[in-house]
Amino acid sequence: MSNPIEKLIDNLCKLPGIGRKTAQRLAFFIMSMPEEQAIQIAEAIINLRKKARYCPVCFNITENEKCNICSNPERDHSIICVVEEPSNIILFEKTGYKGTYHVLGGNISPVDGLTPDKLKIKELEDRVKTGQIKEVIISTSPNTKGELTAQWIADLLKKYNIKISRIAYGLPIGIDIEFADEVTLSKALEGRKPLNV
Amino acid sequence: MSNPIEKLIDNLCKLPGIGRKTAQRLAFFIMSMPEEQAIQIAEAIINLRKKARYCPVCFNITENEKCNICSNPERDHSIICVVEEPSNIILFEKTGYKGTYHVLGGNISPVDGLTPDKLKIKELEDRVKTGQIKEVIISTSPNTKGELTAQWIADLLKKYNIKISRIAYGLPIGIDIEFADEVTLSKALEGRKPLNV
Numbered sequence: 001m002s003n004p005i006e007k008l009i010d011n012l013c014k015l016p017g018i019g020r021k022t023a024q025r026l027a028f029f030i031m032s033m034p035e036e037q038a039i040q041i042a043e044a045i046i047n048l049r050k051k052a053r054y055c056p057v058c059f060n061i062t063e064n065e066k067c068n069i070c071s072n073p074e075r076d077h078s079i080i081c082v083v084e085e086p087s088n089i090i091l092f093e094k095t096g097y098k099g100t101y102h103v104l105g106g107n108i109s110p111v112d113g114l115t116p117d118k119l120k121i122k123e124l125e126d127r128v129k130t131g132q133i134k135e136v137i138i139s140t141s142p143n144t145k146g147e148l149t150a151q152w153i154a155d156l157l158k159k160y161n162i163k164i165s166r167i168a169y170g171l172p173i174g175i176d177i178e179f180a181d182e183v184t185l186s187k188a189l190e191g192r193k194p195l196n197v
Numbered sequence: 198m199s200n201p202i203e204k205l206i207d208n209l210c211k212l213p214g215i216g217r218k219t220a221q222r223l224a225f226f227i228m229s230m231p232e233e234q235a236i237q238i239a240e241a242i243i244n245l246r247k248k249a250r251y252c253p254v255c256f257n258i259t260e261n262e263k264c265n266i267c268s269n270p271e272r273d274h275s276i277i278c279v280v281e282e283p284s285n286i287i288l289f290e291k292t293g294y295k296g297t298y299h300v301l302g303g304n305i306s307p308v309d310g311l312t313p314d315k316l317k318i319k320e321l322e323d324r325v326k327t328g329q330i331k332e333v334i335i336s337t338s339p340n341t342k343g344e345l346t347a348q349w350i351a352d353l354l355k356k357y358n359i360k361i362s363r364i365a366y367g368l369p370i371g372i373d374i375e376f377a378d379e380v381t382l383s384k385a386l387e388g389r390k391p392l393n394v
Contacts, residue, residue: 004249005258008241014234016226017219028284029213030242031249031258037211038246044205045239048224049232052201061202061228086202087225 005031054086057127059103059120061086075100078134082124082153084141092139099137102127107145108152116152124153128160135163142169202228251283254324256300256317258283272297275331279321279350281338289336296334299324304342305349313349321350325357332360339366 005027012023030038054060055067058080062068069075069089079099081092086103104119127133138153140146154164169187171180180188202224209220227235251257252264255277259265266272266286276296278289283300301316324330335350337343351361366384368377377385 004241004245004260008245011238011241014230014238015223017222022214024284024287025214026212027245028258028282031245031283033211035246038242041205041208041211042239042242044201044208045227045235045242048201048205048228049235052228061225063201085225086228087221090221 054103058101059086059105059123060089060101069100074098078132079137080124080127080133080135081137081139083139084146084149088139099135102136104140104149107140107149109145109148119149121153121156125156128157128162133160133162135165137165137167139167251300255298256283256302256320257286257298266297271295275329276334277321277324277330277332278334278336280336281343281346285336296332299333301337301346304337304346306342306345316346318350318353322353325354325359330357330359332362334362334364336364 008027008030009020009023012018012026013020018026030041051063052061053063055062055070057066057070060067060069064071070077076099080102081097081099082102082104083089083092084104084107089101089103092101102120102124104121104124106114106119108114108116108119124136128136136153136157138150140149150166154166157164168191169184170191171177171184171188177185205224205227206217206220209215209223210217215223227238248260249258250260252259252267254263254267257264257266261268267274273296277299278294278296279299279301280286280289281301281304286298286300289298299317299321301318301321303311303316305311305313305316321333325333333350333354335347337346347363351363354361365388366381367388368374368381368385374382
């Protein structure tokens with residue numbers, strides 16, 4: 001095979017979840033699509049890396065000095081939702097949440113070399129130290145690493161006079177209860193709330 | 198979310214098998230990987246589209262005037278293996294096949310607007326007309342469209358005094374025969390060969 005297509009296949013293989021077969025399929029598709037569209041993909045990558053940076057306040061991705069959320073005066077800057085990755089913000093934004101965020105950059109995981117100092121935990125504490133924060137909602141994943149991280153942050157911030165909360169555990173909406181696992185069910189029972197009757 | 202990341206997500210969604218969720222994951226990964234690597238992916242796409250073209254003989258992808266196979270004097274230029282897509286050539290090259298190829302650009306499929314004139318069938322006939330070709334091996338897929346295309350090409354070329362063959366049907370190597378479907382089994386029986394004893 002000719003070189004440019006092999007080079008692209010090699011490059012696409014570096015992306016997560018893209019094996020050699022998928023990379024081949026993508027590369028041949030990129031060869032067959034209108035040239036303008038193919039170049040647009042390339043330019044979108046270059047544009048992202050040349051223009052986008054991390055918000056110095058919350059570590060969301062932005063093309064401005066501060067991100068759209070941190071620089072929006074209509075958001076509630078006294079509430080911080082702590083998330084693992086910038087991509088999580090997309091999900092929370094769909095809920096209508098009106099506070100701000102703080103992106104950790106992952107969860108604490110010493111076996112992967114992710115000690116607390118590798119995450120943006122100190123930067124979170126610095127934001128709390130300013131005295132402008134009333135509540136920190138810890139929204140890491142409900143798994144071992146996420147729980148460890150949540151507990152670590154809660155312990156670190158308890159000396160400040162703020163509300164520290166964890167997003168609720170329970171049944172995901174829309175499932176058939178038959179398929180709920182026992183740990184989720186047990187958490188859903190614990191977290192039960194009075195119904196209005 | 199900021200614009201450059203959304204733009205990249207929109208662009209990645211144009212690729213086959215890449216839905217919005219996967220595009221998001223890829224875009225955030227591209228944001229997090231070393232800048233040099235990210236730019237390399239973009240440049241590989243641009244390089245492909247600027248340098249690569251279709252071989253005027255066989256319609257394989259190449260960066261030269263003719264592809265590596267058509268311009269190689271050590272290949273057997275009297276045999277043509279007819280394939281659907283350039284990516285198929287990668288597979289056939291692994292078998293040690295030493296003839297040349299002809300890329301149709303798909304299979305005949307009138308419902309999809311792929312009438313015979315949309316494929317490189319006329320160009321295949323032109324190669325046969327030169328009188329330099331001894332055998333055409335039709336290697337389209339063993340499904341409805343592939344069979345239709347194979348039959349169409351065989352009918353078209355039968356007036357030339359050449360061997361026209363179809364790759365064999367049979368059991369794929371390495372499977373447990375229990376999982377073979379009945380059509381494949383029936384074809385494998387039909388194509389049975391004497392064993393050397």
